[in-house]
Amino acid sequence: MRSSIRGAGAAAAATALVVVVGGTWFGYQQLSGPSCSGEIQLSVAAAPELAPAVEKASAQWVEDGAAVGGTCIAVNVSASEPVDVAAAVASKHGATLAGVGQASGTVATPDVWIPDSSTWLLRLKNNGATAFAPGNGASVARSPVVVAMPEPVASRFGWPDKKLGWTDLLKAVSTGKGLRAGIVEPTQDAAGLSGLLSLTAAASASGGDTQKATTGALRALATGRSALRQDLLARFPRSNDPTAIASGLGAAALSEEDVIAYNSTKPPIPLAALYLEPAPMPLDYPFAVLPGIEPAKQSAAKVLFELLTTQGFKNRLAAQSLRAPDGNWGNGFKAPQGAPSPAGGQSTAAPAGVGAVGGLDPFAIDRAVSGWSIATQSGRMLAVIDVSGSMKAKVPSAGGATREQVTVTAASRGLNLFDDSWSIGLWTFSTELVGSRDWRELVPINPLSTNRGRLEQGLATIRPSDGNTGLYDTVLEAYKTVQQDWEPGRVNSVVLFTDGKNDDKDGVSQASLISQLKQLNDPERPVQVVIIGIGNEVSKTELQSITNVTGGGTFVTEDPSKIGDIFLKAIALRPNAPR
Numbered sequence: 363m364r365s366s367i368r369g370a371g372a373a374a375a376a377t378a379l380v381v382v383v384g385g386t387w388f389g390y391q392q393l394s395g396p397s398c399s400g401e402i403q404l405s406v407a408a409a410p411e412l413a414p415a416v417e418k419a420s421a422q423w424v425e426d427g428a429a430v431g432g433t434c435i436a437v438n439v440s441a442s443e444p445v446d447v448a449a450a451v452a453s454k455h456g457a458t459l460a461g462v463g464q465a466s467g468t469v470a471t472p473d474v475w476i477p478d479s480s481t482w483l484l485r486l487k488n489n490g491a492t493a494f495a496p497g498n499g500a501s502v503a504r505s506p507v508v509v510a511m512p513e514p515v516a517s518r519f520g521w522p523d524k525k526l527g528w529t530d531l532l533k534a535v536s537t538g539k540g541l542r543a544g545i546v547e548p549t550q551d552a553a554g555l556s557g558l559l560s561l562t563a564a565a566s567a568s569g570g571d572t573q574k575a576t577t578g579a580l581r582a583l584a585t586g587r588s589a590l591r592q593d594l595l596a597r598f599p600r601s602n603d604p605t606a607i608a609s610g611l612g613a614a615a616l617s618e619e620d621v622i623a624y625n626s627t628k629p630p631i632p633l634a635a636l637y638l639e640p641a642p643m644p645l646d647y648p649f650a651v652l653p654g655i656e657p658a659k660q661s662a663a664k665v666l667f668e669l670l671t672t673q674g675f676k677n678r679l680a681a682q683s684l685r686a687p688d689g690n691w692g693n694g695f696k697a698p699q700g701a702p703s704p705a706g707g708q709s710t711a712a713p714a715g716v717g718a719v720g721g722l723d724p725f726a727i728d729r730a731v732s733g734w735s736i737a738t739q740s741g742r743m744l745a746v747i748d749v750s751g752s753m754k755a756k757v758p759s760a761g762g763a764t765r766e767q768v769t770v771t772a773a774s775r776g777l778n779l780f781d782d783s784w785s786i787g788l789w790t791f792s793t794e795l796v797g798s799r800d801w802r803e804l805v806p807i808n809p810l811s812t813n814r815g816r817l818e819q820g821l822a823t824i825r826p827s828d829g830n831t832g833l834y835d836t837v838l839e840a841y842k843t844v845q846q847d848w849e850p851g852r853v854n855s856v857v858l859f860t861d862g863k864n865d866d867k868d869g870v871s872q873a874s875l876i877s878q879l880k881q882l883n884d885p886e887r888p889v890q891v892v893i894i895g896i897g898n899e900v901s902k903t904e905l906q907s908i909t910n911v912t913g914g915g916t917f918v919t920e921d922p923s924k925i926g927d928i929f930l931k932a933i934a935l936r937p938n939a940p941r
Contacts, residue, residue: 398434404662406439407472411619412503412647413441415678416476419669435662442469444477445550448486451475451652455491458915460735460931461549473655474663476502478617478645479552481727488724497651497660501687502670503679505617507556507642508635508698510624512599515541515612516634522700527639528564531613535561535582536575544586544594544614548734551591552645557615558583559730560642577779580737586611587738595624599631607631617645621698622683635698643722646687725927732930733779741853742785744807744844745773746836748860750792752899753826755861760923765896766826769859772926774821779930782811785849788820791836792829793866800832800866801839807847833864834875837908841882841889848887855890855914857932861897861922863904872907879911890914892932896922 408416417439445462446469452458453465475496477483486494509531511521519526519534534541548554561583565575588594599610621635649670651663669675673692679685680692690704691697753766760768780786787807795802804820805813840856848854864872893905895918905916917928 400433401436402433402658402662403436403438404474404659404666405470405472406437406474406476406666407442407447407469408439408476409444409478409647410441411505411623411682412476412478412679412684413439415503415675415682415684416670418678419675420666422674423669433658435658435665437662437666440472442472444479444482444552447472447475447477448482451486451494452489452491455486455494457486457490457494459485459489459549460731461547471652473652473659474666475650475652476647477552477650478505478647479556479643480646480648480722481552481555481643483648483650484722484724484727485731488728495653497653498663498667499648499650500667501646502649502667502675503645503647504685504687504689505619505645505647505683506637506685506689506701507553507560507615507644508618508621509557509613509638510598510616510621510633511613511636512607512610512631513634514602514607514631516636519636521634521636525639526636528560528642529568531638532561532564532568532575532579535613536578542586542610542612543583544588544597544611545583546591546594546614546616547587547589549731550589553615553617553620555727555730556643556645558734559726560615560638560640562730562733563726576733577737580733581781584734584738586614591616591620595620598624598629598633601630615642618685618698618701619645619683622696625698626683635700637700637702647684728931729927736776736779736930737781739853740783740851741855742807742844742847742849743853743855743857744787744789744840746789746791746801746840746856746858747773747824748792748831748858748862748896749790749795749824749827749829750831750860750862750865751826751828752831752862752897755897757922759921764826765861765922766824768922768925769896770821770824772929773859774818775926776929777814777817777821780810782809782814785809785852786813786817788817789836789840790824791832792827793832793869794829795827798868799835800869801836807844830865831860831862832866832869833860833862834872835866835869837891838870838875838878841879841891841912845882845884845887845889848889853890854888855892857892857894857929859894859896859925860900860905861895862899863901872904876907876911879908883911888913893917894925894928894932895919896925 420437420439448459449462449465450469450471454471483496535543545557546554548558561579562576565579568575594614597611599606618635621633625632649667651660676686676692680695685691747769755765756762757765757768785807788805789801789803791801793800805816844854844856891909891912892914893909893916895902895905898920900918902916902918909916917932919925919928
């Protein structure tokens with residue numbers, strides 16, 4: 363979440379009501395008149411640091427007598443945390459965003475949303491909001507993402523003369539040499555997510571065991587995470603005393619605007635802004651016209667966007683310590699020491715999270731968010747793997763490995779992401795694996811501190827059987843098992859992999875399974891069921907009928923070679939508490 367140090371401007375923006383005109387900016391100039399009647403209300407939710415500039419630009423319209431066709435357009439500009447609006451939009455469009463939580467009910471979806479980053483729009487689109495297709499989406503402002511360090515700490519790294527990279531930060535964070543790194547919860551904060559993407563990209567490129575390096579970086583950051591930006595800022599040292607500097611926060615991914623705003627309060631120890639290479643994904647403030655608004659509001663939104671692209675607005679951005687979309691700045695902007703020239707100066711390599719053609723990479727963002735969610739939560743999980751005969755099928759896109767081999771490999775790699783606070787067990791299932799029983803317990807649920815080796819051995823023994831798919835009996839028994847020893851304060855879940863529909867003539871029916879799960883469901887002791895369907899023989903409708911009752915989610919991939927990414931996304935799910 364954004365910092366509260368901008369409170370005065372944000373409060374003013376939150377109550378602003380101004381009159382603007384519909385049409386284009388040229389049309390506005392030509393058709394503005396001294397009076398108007400009627401009113402069409404356009405609601406705009408802008409990131410708190412941007413909202414004062416939007417409010418002032420809109421207020422200027424009133425002063426100029428804005429009207430078109432005799433009708434007034436009222437614009438309500440609110441300073442809104444992007445994560446709160448994202449939760450409301452996700453709720454409206456049926457999306458599930460890891461780490462965001464449920465909408466509070468106090469934030470309504472606006473007509474126009476200007477969050478701090480396009481990653482919010484992409485995450486919504488990529489996580490269930492299939493009908494979410496906002497208009498425009500072009501940037502109206504920009505703020506580079508930097509690594510903020512207390513100046514005495516930055517000096518030890520050679521600031522402001524030495525060029526530093528994310529690999530330098532990765533080494534300092536991972537070696538335990540006294541640099542206390544922090545991050546605002548990246549599932550809820552775009553600057554935190556940008557920093558996370560850059561750090562994990564550096565870990566992935568470090569050579570050797572890249573997954574181990576990535577997991578180590580995630581866990582190092584996790585120890586210093588904050589849910590609120592102002593809480594993170596408060597952890598920077600407030601005294602020149604060497605002990606205070608050593609024990610305070612030493613580094614965090616923030617926006618350039620955050621650093622300027624923090625230093626404007628004249629703290630005892632100012633923050634240095636380090637522009638690490640390659641440049642991370644900046645905050646780009648997209649102008650998103652949300653779907654479903656009426657044509658008159660669309661016209662008003664078009665005018666508002668045109669207004670926010672003028673030279674005058676660039677100067678308003680400068681007053682908020684923000685740059686124009688092209689990286690240039692308006693009059694009065696005070697760049698931090700070491701800031702690269704707007705014309706260049708930083709690497710032209712694509713930032714982490716950005717694809718080769720310049721668009722955001724949804725898979726990189728999903729992997730980062732999922733990996734973070736896993737590394738920072740504690741849970742109790744029963745993994746259940748299909749060993750029916752169909753799991754012998756070859757996967758052409760995986761070099762001819764079988765579905766079983768691809769699944770076990772994904773589970774083995776995923777196991778390395780969990781720290782020892784997790785408790786995990788392992789079952790397999792088919793039909794009649796143990797007498798008439800469809801499932802077999804390979805490893806009971808126990809803490810990974812003592813269970814990790816047994817799980818690795820259990821996974822290594824998994825082979826397909828010649829049986830069918832005893833899905834319903836297995837789901838029911840797995841649910842009961844996890845619920846029986848339910849632990850508070852943790853995510854209690856069943857994660858099941860299957861490549862087929864239920865095929866067990868002697869087992870419970872679908873209707874009976876659903877009925878029994880409804881009876882077992884206890885809101886005070888929730889158990890999530892996450893089902894990962896593999897290949898083109900599964901029925902997503904069948905699987906969703908189960909997870910709609912239990913909570914959790916259904917993930918289906920026709921290409922089993924993609925199961926690794928799907929697995930990460932699936933196990934990152936956690937019950938969403940209201941915001």
